[in-house]
Amino acid sequence: MVDQIEESIxxxxxxxxxxxxxWRPLIEKQLARMESLENELLKNDNSGQLSVTAQYLLDAEMNKLNKLxxxxxxxxKQIHGSISRCGRELDKNFQVELNDLIKNQKDFESNPEAFQKVNSLIYEHLLxxxxxxxxTTFARESEQLxxxxxxxxxxxxxxxxRPFREKNYLPAIEWIKRNASHQKDLLFKLHRQVIITLLQSGNKSDALAYCKNMQEFGSDYANEISGLMFVVVHYPNVxxxxNLFFDGIWLELEEQISHVLCQHSGTILSKLIDVGASAVPMLLELQRFITRRTSNGWLTDELPTEIPISEHVHSTFTCPILKVQTTDENPPIRLKCGHVISLEAMTKLIHxxxxxxxxxxxxxxxCTESETKRLYF
Structure with missing residues (x-):
């Protein structure tokens, strides 16, 4: 399916x-001939009138241009046909309308609570x-808190x-050193971009002096540092x-720094979209299968097929006594009465x-310890 579309494109x-x-060389050549003819017949003739021969030559060139x-x-028109064929292949192999893909589709725009959650997801993603x-503009225009x-x-x-977008990376570097020192790869890239910017601004001596900051990365980034030193010494011959001077590097670094500042490597919104997109092909195939056999489809909230998810999400439990989340080493424990506390809290209470x-x-x-049960979420 994709191969057919790719072939058409x-x-x-x-x-x-x-x-x-x-066609471009032919048109440029003909236009040059027309301009040359104009100079010969009009600009060099002060009478303001064309002779019979001049009119014939001008008409002949115009006819050539029109024919061209x-x-x-x-x-x-033939090329337009091949482009239209791409559109037909897309319509043939992809289902454009997905509204009836599941019978119990949620309309979040008519549900105030769902609408609030969706806007919150978008807001967090932008942050x-x-x-x-x-x-900030999105939050204001959504008219929601x-x-x-x-x-x-x-x-x-x-x-x-703000300083980073003005190519002042020192605040980002200092903050990461103090609060996210494990982000060694990000720190290396930031230091490297400082050197690249100094070179681009003509401060080669400053760039060479700044290279001392790369010493701490020597053991892990030997090849990268070697290439960077070549650039510093031989600039502008890189x-x-x-690739070190590609403008897109700044966009990549900006996103990485944003993730570190938000203390996560992605947002729930992007993961939801990835999971949903991976589910669509399977649901489409299943819809065709079900439609041939029954008109009821599926009506429950549970999807009729398993969707592979790279990062599984599970429920968590926070102990109401110690105020910490439970782990495999400190699991939630259900007492005989039905209340739940952590294993560590139960152990302290027994002692x-x-x-x-x-x-x-x-x-x-x-209750006794033997009457308690471990809970699994």
């Missing part, structure tokens, strides 16, 4: 390149990308990202290291008890 692209290579345009137009101005995530400090964002029985901290009922 390749043919269309090739046809357009051939069209340009064929007609041939080019005919050739262009994670460092687009503070866009996120969108809470900023606790792990996202907007003021900190502005203090670091050889095969032209402080005068008898072998454990009293629930939230009700009068008592």
């Amino acid at each position: 390749t043919k269309a692209s090739s046809s357009m390149k051939d069209f340009k290579l064929r 345009f007609e041939e080019m137009s005919s050739n262009h 994670s990308l460092g687009r503070i101005d866009v996120a 969108l809470e900023t995530p606790k792990n996202c400090d907007i003021k900190l964002f502005e203090n670091i990202m 050889g095969r290291h032209q 402080t008890s005068r008898s072998q029985k454990l009293k629930c901290p939230y009700c009068p009922e008592e």
Whole structure:
């Protein structure tokens, strides 16, 4: 399916390149002849009138130009056909309308609670990308109270990202050193870009002096540092290291810094979209299968097929006594009365008890350790 579409696009692209290579030189040549003829017949003749011979020559060149345009137009129609074929292949192999893909599709725009959640997801995603101005505008225009995530400090964002966009990376470097020193790869890239910017601004001696900051990365980034030293010494002759001067590097670094500032490597929104996109082909195939056999489809909230997810999401439990999340080493424990605490909290309560029985901290009922059960979420 994808191969057929790719083949059509390749043919269309090739046809357009051939069209340009064929017709552009011919048109430029004919226009040059017309300009030359104009200079000879009009600009060098002060009488303001054309002779019979001049009129004949001008008409002949105009006829050639018109014929050239007609041939080019005919050739262009063939190219337009190949482009239209790409659209037909897309319509043939991809289902454009997905509204009836599942019977119980949620309409979040008509559900105030769902609409609030969707807008919050978009708002958090924009913040994670460092687009503070866009996120602020979105929050204002949504006319909803969108809470900023606790792990996202907007003021900190502005203090670091505003200088960064002006190519002042020192605030970002200093903050990462103090708060995210494990981000060694990001620190290396930032130091490297400082050197590249110094070179681009003509401060080669400053760039050479700044290279001392790369010493701490010597053991892990020996090859990268070697290439960087070549660039510093031989600039502006950068050889095969032209990729270090690619403008897109700044966009990549900006996104990485934003993720570090938000203390996560992605947002729930992007993961939801990835999972949903991977589910569509399977659901389409299943829909065709079900439609041939029954008109009911599936009506429950559970999808009728398994969707592979790279990062599984699970429920968590926070112990109401110790105020910490449970782990495999410190799992949630259900007491006989039904209340749940962590294993560590239960152990402490047993040690402080005068008898072998454990009293629930939230009700009068008592139980022994053998009467408790480990919970699995």
